[in-house]
Amino acid sequence: MAHTATEWVENDKVKVLPLVPQPAAEKACALRVQRLTAGYGDSPILKDIDLEVPEGEITILVGPNGCGKSTLLKTMARIITPSHGTVMLNGQNVHQMPTRHVAQQMALLAQGPIAPEGLKVRELVAQGRFPHQSLLKQWTKEDREAVDWAMEVTNIAQFAERPIDALSGGQRQRCWIAMALAQETDLVLLDEPTTFLDLKVQVDVMNLLTQTANEAGKTLVIVLHELNIAAAYADNLVMMRGGEIVAQGAVNSIFTRENLRAVFGLDARVIFDAEAGRPICMPNLNG
Template identity: 55%
Template sequence: MTIERSLAAEGVTLGYGDRTIVDSLDLRVPAGRVTAIVGANACGKSTLLKAMARLLTPSSGQVLLDGKAIHRLPTKQVARVLGLLPQSPIAPDGIAVSDLVSRGRHPHQGALSRWTSADDAAVARALEATDVTHLADRPVDELSGGQRQRVWIAMALAQETDVLLLDEPTTFLDISHQIDVLDLLTDLNRERGTTVAMVLHDLNLAARYADHLVAMAQGQVIAAGDPGDVLTEDTVRRVFGLDSRVVPDPLTGRPMVIPIGRHHTVAEPEQAQTVSHR
């Protein structure tokens, strides 16, 4: 089992140049749970994740890892505790899958330490968990988008951190592989106690897989907590400007969003009955 780590943003303001993206935001990631962050494009989700992974320094406020300012901690110390899968990672030209996944072990290598059987085992587990063992000798740049995404996830898993941050981990994946990845992250959380925080676009998958849901809009947290409390018709309207109906997921009982749109309105009872008999 992993060690429970605390990760929080306190009064964090983030941006690029003179443009502020996130303003005075507070957020706590529950230890040992799966958190999903949702929101419209450009609302600050990915920017926040970068700051929490120590890739972007706040102009004010701070990110705390185990109560200490993460930007003041040594890079390697943070990398042993916290792993990140960014939105659009870039692999070196011609690198093989196994070599890329092995890079996840670098934080565990000291100046004088050597590669060990434990490192081999960690890489093998990551390849198997993401179903890319058969691709181990293939160059990453020859793979499909979905295959590459699974390889990057394998590298993050090989790092074997207590906290794992993922920015849209289901990008480029068909629905079957989306479910595979989210099941894998759930297994990682339940079996190892890994704290998982991820940005997701699909509201229904976020509600189904997350223990803790965070809804963002315009650089602020609009709501955070249990998916059943957060994912309401009012929240969907405030965050996405979208009218919807939120109903229980028939499999899990968790909230499921049904968007309305301009061309599909709510049927009156008489209309619904007529359609059902056609």
């Protein structure tokens, strides 16, 4: 049945008009990758990739080892220079922007970061303020408030004067996340922030990231290995294999049995958790 609308006309008569469908509002793009080819030396790993990172959402990259997830993240963060294509941040090519200008708009938490021995938590978190400082503008009240806020939201304020190497793995990871948050950028890239953490701590870290992102309106791009963790938290899921993007989009449409087989070679059932509104991967034990 066609939708209709009414319009009052002369003599109080009513004319029925067809209701014109309104197009869905286009999502703002925080980061745009266009025809990107990149790698190490003469060996390209990424092959002609196109990707749009929706603003204010959590985009998670998954795929088998060596598929190019971390390479894509590093290229977006300006660590790797592409041989072809562009990465656009707020309408500018990140590889043509000054380093400090990029760091004021985009933070990166690399995989497996290591802090100097004896470095205290507050000292580590304060490093996130470096992009906002210069010879003429040293430590300010705004810097202190940003560091205090980052430690508070990551629940590490009580460790402020402790050495990083005296903390547990999960606590140390919160410190690194606090450093990235203290940078006060709208866009944060994280390379496997839950690696080597047990399941409870992985969930705690992801809850922290998503809650902070939602409350502060940040855009997150996260590389993960754990499929069900990715499905539980992603707004936008990107599946990669062999340096290419196989599928990308809303998690409930992308996280399918066919895509899991195509990307990971995994024979699994995908069931839907009605309470969480999310899909779950169940490996086929008979396969």
